[in-house]
Amino acid sequence: MKTPDWRDVGAVEDLSRSSLTEIHVDRTRIALSHADGTFGAISNACNHVGGPLGQGRLDGEYVVCPWHNWKFHRCKGHGEPGFEQDQVPGYAVKVENGRVWIDLNSASPRRKSPHDPHPLARAVEREPGPVRVAGISTTVMDVAHPRYSTSDALLEEAIHHAGTGLGKETRLIRLRELQFRACEGYYSKSARACTWPCSITQMDPGDQLNPVYEAFVHWADVIIVSTSIRWGAASSLYYKMVERMNCIQNAITTQNRVLLRNKVVGLVITGGQDNIQAVAGQMLGFFAESGCVFPQFPYVAHSRGWTAEDMERNVAFVRNSAELREGARQLVDGAVRMAETLLGAEITRPRLARGGRKAHRCDESNEPA
DSSP: OOOOOEEEEEEHHHHTTSSEEEEEETTEEEEEEEETTEEEEEESBOTTTOOBGGGSEEETTEEEOTTTOOEEETTTOBBSTTOTTOBOOEEEEEEETTEEEEEGGGOOOOBOOOOOOOGGGSOOOOOSSSOEEEEEEOOOOOTTSOOOOHHHHHHHHHHHIIIIITOOEEEEEEGGGOOOOOOOOHHHHOGGGSOSSOHHHHHOTTOOOHHHHIIIIIIOSEEEEEEEOBTTBOOHHHHHHHHHTHHHHHHHHHHOOOOOOSOEEEEEEEESSOOHHHHHHHHHHHHHHTTOBOOSSOEEEEEOOTTOOOHHHHHHHHHHOHHHHHHHHHHHHHHHHHHHHHHTOOOOOSSOOOOOOOOOOOOGGGSOO
């Protein structure tokens, strides 16, 4: 048994003013709590990803980690009910002559109960097979009462062409059909608190963003993302998705780990108002910073301009535009060609694909009479 190593960590009067305090004794960091007139001391490092427990809060007799809300008893260090086998070291504490003392040699063992790794945490290794194309629709609408969407129509054309025209594996994911939480700002607490897999996905089995993460990181070689233009910006669901994808980009920052390699992204952008280039610029910037690459002409787009508020005419134009549908097909052609080049795949197509074409704006003057 170790000889006690009692250390004076401060005055009772000072330390009792806060329910939870992070203190340093030499190289030992301790979360010191005060409740009901008594002090408790446990290791400052959470078992999960090392969050600073002393910067958290008290929930009854449990310290709540500020990063991901794991809980440990403030005196004994064991986890909350149901997770008692998870334990951080606890320390003996005493009060003498108005001072708080901690025995550094009294630390109980740290125990981490086994946790099955999240399915998304597996190694990123491309499975053999042809180029795989995923479509991500970010259009917002009532699923029970769907409407015609110009961005969805062109995305569906692109994915259909990838499957039937180019013979590729395809998936189409509509964000509006998924229930997923908004990003809750773990990055704001600490860069290391924004983890891959996403902290929310790990904690909430009901969060349904898994298919999106799976497609981007593990499955797809080509990703076609579609959005409408709303007040000069991409859709709210697009931003909700990319905010949650910060965990992918942050792996580069914190671990020098690039999760998206040889991923080719193309964009479909449509709307009743203008601002195509600004929307495309934000989207291209985000995916570039996440490690993706783009075909020579990376987006197909349509807008009738700021003053064109008659959306029924906008919808009719897209419905009847063979040019836009061909643009969607060419977008996929170019993206697939680039993916095949990056992957070193054999280029075998059931049809001769035409070259890519610069994304264009279709003005009202181009409408059929």
